[in-house]
Structures are given as C-alpha cells and as structure tokens.
Amino acid sequence: MNSLSSAHRDKLHKISTATLATSLFKRGLKNQFIQNVVPLKKGRSNMVGEAFTLRYIPAREDLNPITVFQDPNHPQRVAVEQCPEGAVLVIDSRKDARAASAGSILVTRLMKRGVSGIVTDGGFRDSKEISELDFPAYHQRPSAPTNLTLHQAIDINVPIGCGDVAVFPGDILVGDDDGVMVIPQHIAEEVINECIEMTLFENFVIEKVNEGRSILGLYPPTNKKSLEDFDEWKKTNHI
Secondary structure, three states: OOOHHHHHHHHHHOOOHHHHHHHHHHHOOOOOOOOOOOEEEOOOOOOOEEEEEEEEOOOOOHHOOHHHHHOOOOHHHHHHHHHHOEEEEEEOOOOOOEEEEOOHHHHHHHOOOOOOOEEOOOEEOOOHHHHHHOOEEEEEEOOOOHHHHHHEEEOOOOOOOOOHHHEEEOEEEEEEEOOEEOOHHHHHHHHHHHHHHHHHHHHHHHHHOOOOOOOOOOOOOHHHHHHHHHHHHHHOOOO
C-alpha cells in the first residue's frame, strides 16, 4: 500500500487541510472534507497516511452477540491487525455515534503497530484515554456503548463512505486541527507539489499582512509586484 514516498509524506505534514481543499476544488473536487469529524486532541502534527478501510452495517441481533469477539476472524479485529504501518484506519460507522467504533485497547494496538492514525464518522469509547495517546484520532463525539449494539463489522479495505465522503483504499488522508481531507491517490503527487507552493505563498502573504500591507493586489496576487516580491522572498524562505 505504500504509495506515498517519504518525501511526499514529509511535505504533507506541512500542508493544511484548508490548502488541500483549495487545490482539490481547482480540480473540481468539492466534497473531500470528512464532515462532522474532529480530532480528540488538537495541537498535534498532521496525520498523514494511505486509507485502509473498515465498513460497518446496522447490527442484526442474532448475528452480533458479544461472543462474536471470540472469533479471531472478526473483521474489526482483523482490520486492527492488518492495517499497514504508515496507513490510516478509516471506519464507516454510518455517521452514527450512538455506539462506539472502537476503544482505547484497539487504538493502542494500532499505535504500537506503527499505524499513522484512525478516523471514524461515529464515536470512540475511552475517548479520554485515546486523546492521551501519541496517536491522531478523529471522531464525531464520545460514545460508551460497544459497537456491537448498533454496528456490525462486515468488510475490510473496500470503498466506503465516511462523513459523506467516498474513501477508496489507498486514498491519501491528511488530518489537522480543522479535520480530515481525502486526496484521490492518482492525483496525490500533483496536489502535494501545488500545495507546497501555495503554502509558501500563504506564508509570504501572512508576513506581509503582519507588516501592514493591504490584501488588495496581494491576495490573490493580481499586482505583478506581489509576485516579484514573492519570488525574491522565496530565495531566503522555504518549507
């Protein structure tokens, strides 16, 4: 699954979801921001990784008793053990946070296996404990009941919906304090390269605005002098 080079992964750690959203919008992609999902803890560095997916369907009581967890082939348990190092486990919980998508034990196992993060459009139990891990985790809100009460794990690493966004295995996920963006794998490199330049320009703009410069002609750079100043600024500034 390792579609991301170390260089591209490093670059994504420096790019905001807002900048990614603008770049994707330029390409006609308007719905790549996972809705109603927030980090359990803010202030971390970006979460970056390829999507490895888990899909839940509504639980059916006769098929989803608590004893199903004794099965070593239970899809939730298998997903936790198979999610590749550097990937992000993305869970389709049908936007339903009334029951947890996972808890601190499974999330800790993902962290110890070298996974880059976890995202669900549902909720986590043990949310305080998960927030204290050195591990990016995004959810809708805390939820104490076990997933078995409402969710039945059914598929691993198939296309899913998460927070109203289509997520395909191998898509690139980037999460920051604002939320999580999904980058289609086949355009990831061009988006990353454009966003690095956009981030540099935004850093330049912030510096000039803090110096008292008007945004007119600067942002967007409709004044030729703004682009000339940016080219000069880049000689001594980089990401």
